Amino acid sequence: MNWSVAVCLAIALAVSGGSARAQGAAAKPQAAPVTSGLTTLSGVYTAEQASRGKDVYAGACRSCHTPVSHTGATFAKWWRGRQLSDLFGFISTNMPKNDPGSLAPEDVADVTAYLLKMNAMPVGPAELPPDIDSLKKVRIETKPSRPSAAKTSPAKRKKP
Numbered sequence: 001m002n003w004s005v006a007v008c009l010a011i012a013l014a015v016s017g018g019s020a021r022a023q024g025a026a027a028k029p030q031a032a033p034v035t036s037g038l039t040t041l042s043g044v045y046t047a048e049q050a051s052r053g054k055d056v057y058a059g060a061c062r063s064c065h066t067p068v069s070h071t072g073a074t075f076a077k078w079w080r081g082r083q084l085s086d087l088f089g090f091i092s093t094n095m096p097k098n099d100p101g102s103l104a105p106e107d108v109a110d111v112t113a114y115l116l117k118m119n120a121m122p123v124g125p126a127e128l129p130p131d132i133d134s135l136k137k138v139r140i141e142t143k144p145s146r147p148s149a150a151k152t153s154p155a156k157r158k159k160p
Helices: 003-016 047-060 072-079 084-094 105-118
Strands: none
Touching: 047 105, 084 105
16 A cells, blocks of 8 residues: 555544544654754743633533643653644644634634643744744654663762
């Protein structure tokens, strides 16, 4: 089978609720390469937008999701290195779970900004646009996690 046909079939299955959803598992969306140097560590949303996103999250997302499911290692596992448009598109078409696709694009952009804030991404001077094509220029990057003291060898730990 041609690779591009296989990708199209995989996308069609994911969008239509294909086999992964039928088995009760969420399929990880596929990423396309990002060609610009703009990342989520560049400050791509505003504090005001994230605040609005927190309100939307409280009303449309919190009943099914805890913040832990959208932060830290879990967030990085699913989204690091991907385009911000992938996250925006996933939320736009699949959320909220009880009424998929019902959020206005502006609300999706606000929730996306809130997710970035929850993951300690810096704020910037401009809001995320509610436009999937514009978000294809932004790569999701996360701050490296600091090693915990438990993971540091005993010889390198400071003695009290």
